[in-house]
Amino acid sequence: VAAFAALVSAVFGRWLRALPSPQLALAVGFSASAVSVFFFSFLECATKGAYLMAAETLWFTIGQAVLAVSFSHKGTRFLYVVWGYIILDMGGWMGLCQVYWSTPFKRPSEHLTLCLFLAVVVPVLRLKNTWGARKLLRADQRRYDALWESLCASEDSRACIVHLEKVVQMIGLDDSDFCRQHNRLRTDKLPPVQRERFMRELSAEAHRAVYPVFLDLGHWYVPNRPALDSPVRSCNQLYAQAAIANLLLRERLKVWASASQGMFCLCGEGSHSLQSSYARWNDIKGNPQAIARLQWAKLKRHVRTFEKLIRSYQGKPSRLVDITRHNIVFETMTDLTNCLGNIITDENVRVDRLKNRLSTKYKSDETAGYRDVCINLRVVNREAKGLGAELHMCEVQLLLKSFAELKTSDGHKRYVIARNAWAR
Template sequence: PLMWIVKAQIAEGGVWQTVGASVWRGYGTLARFLPHSAYSVPESTSAIENTLIHVDMRPNWPWILTEVGTYAVAGVLWGTSCFSGLTRRQRAAVPIVSGLFGINSILQAAAALGHGSAGDWRASVEGWMNGAADLVMALALLIDEQLILPAFLIFGVICFLTLVVQHELLYEESGNLLSAAMTSSAFISLLFTTGLVAFRHRALYSARLLVLADKASYDEIWSTELDDPAMLSALVELGSLVQELAMQSVAKPLQLNRLCTSTVARTLNQATAQGSGNSIPWLSGVLERATSIPVNSFAAFSESLSDSLGDCVVDGAVDYLRPVDSLDQLYCQAIALNPHLIAKVQSWALCSRGCFISTATAAAGNREKVETTASAAEHGYCDCENSRLSSGFVLWRDVHEQEQLVGGQVQWAKVKSVHRSIEKCTRSYGKKVSHLLDICRQSIYFDSIAGVAACLAAISSDPDVLISRIKNRFDPSLNSDVSAGFRNLAVSLRIMTTDTRLLGVDMHICEVQLLLIRMAAIKNDEGHKRYILFRNLRGE
């Protein structure tokens, strides 16, 4: 290996300036000479005296790709991304930025190949490492934008390792490592990631403080429940039942479509033409009336539904590879399924002594704490018959006949608001609407865990029901910090009856929540507002 340097004078008696060296790097319009690094002479050279080394300091095409091309691509695409945000085309920003990093990774790889073919192995190693960092960012954004935080971390680490390799191994410039690192993309990326993580933990801490008093109230009730030996026995029974049903349920349930067949497509088209109950115009009208959302453009709305419903069968097989991707479809199904779910929760509450929220309480907007009698405590059920309005809950067994005759006794849950569905879908599910399993939901309230277990047994034994998932927040080993101390049991299920099949909603997954009255009774508007802030701070 040779180590050499070439100096020249502009004029006689002038200052000698370095114009060449054994190793050099290009920086923009400047050249940085590194005479302390060795230049490898080809093995075919027999004598140093006969060796001519030509130093061409003109910019070559690999240098142009990395020092000009990557910056030009970044400038154009970053500007395009900002413009898409200003013009309310935010969805285009992710593929644009992903393309930016993808194109730059290709340019870096091409430059690395060029440097390698020219014998500049140092610049080649540099290019491959920079290309790997850009490729990580491109793939993360392309696969799932929620991976952006770990991608930034990996990007920063690779960029920092590239700097270390450059200064410590390739060019032996240890003295410049710190200054180079402080002005590099590695430092910016790691600083940005660290800041996001710090702010995230600060938000989680603020969220926990916000609901600390509410959590203490729920935890106090839960501790009282656990002190009861009968309650512990019921918890063991409930846990065993949940574990047994969990083995039969789906690991990751989704809202799915059915396989498409031409026969059923013709049937649905005929139904649409005849204006039957399964027609898209009828569904759009139902959605507008139930959600108070005006359907201003029927053509666009109909096209959206047609993409999801127009060629789906009613009695066909499930297409596990085609999850529902239309929020319109989910809401039409949820609205059509809701009356059938109400009928089901009524039957389950009847056989398990379940309670519902009374209309008087819903109108007043207040739920006072339940005061059970000694008789109720002895039997483990709420004495809703004697405290119908003061407790805020009614025992379904006592009011079901009157409810069926005249109605107005129970406040049934409505479908989830569109605003909350979009919020949850965006924050938690990466804009995948097929993960929304609780648009159609109802709740049943019990005075004891024994009632919850009895109701779950009734649900599991119902031949019209297929359980998809169970979330058991009554598990004593569960950390209740995520739910701010509130505990319940949520059952995601499908109702498969003749009527739901005819409506095409037997595939729609809905949710039934089983709750303790003592916990539900202390909920109030102020506490709910705090919980919404808690949820917003957590990004849920």
């Protein structure tokens, strides 16, 4: 019954939202089986003195319970539980066979057969899916890798790449996975000594920015100070902050592009034109017609956000650090490096993470050959603090024009499909 319910859910779940997920159906089915066997078989055998039969039914119940737990997990944890059960069941069943028939190999275990089937078939299907995803991106990766090899073949370009690596190393920001979205720090939850210190550090302007009701309740939120034990748990909050941070970040992008010969994407002329081009901000900032054609990146679509939450981030919104994302395009590595320096030294933002994919040490397989310098930062100027968006993490990509011209919407769709296939 559980298998049939899982099959129905897998086939018709897209149209019938009320159906449970296939994993949930299997977990409930095995749980019900374990409960029924325990109450109707094990207890009866135990009360009637059939202890060997009771031991067998108890072992069967444990197997059903372990399978129910395994189906309640996702990704590789499912296989870990299954393999753990295989080892446990093999030892226990061999012991029962030794007691019954004086040989541990008299009769195979039904649970063991099922689990071995799952433990072998699931990894094989996953490998097949992963191989198909890599095959999907193979042509795109060849083009990106060929472009990268041509850049590395030039002595001037290679010198710029090495210089960029040294600059990134000097900055000292790694690409660790600790970057998260956090709420503001509440000082009333701190020990009294630390609370007094924070309150003394608050300026008169910041103190006036605290809503009077919060002051009366003793809830003091300190601007620009994240509470590391309070991650953002609401997608609505993230998108509200992203809408503000997106507008403020655009203004900083213009400043950085102006100081480093950066370019932005322009849509084609005419309402039906699909061609796009790149233009330096210094060349178009005085041209209202050209500014109207700027293609600013939109906030991440809700569909893609929930895909990442479910497939990659275990349902934790605090790990979404690219709802607000933009890019600046450059002709040369020198301009890109200069822009990176301008961003790092800009007091209006704070950089929290830096990924240098334009490095000879970077493994391009992770992004199907695509390379850029990816920066996670927060806009921390007065406007952001006043609007409550100074802790919102944004993403800025610095990329070469040659890579930007190879990047297409179809290629990005293929990458999203492949990334979903790789998700654990």
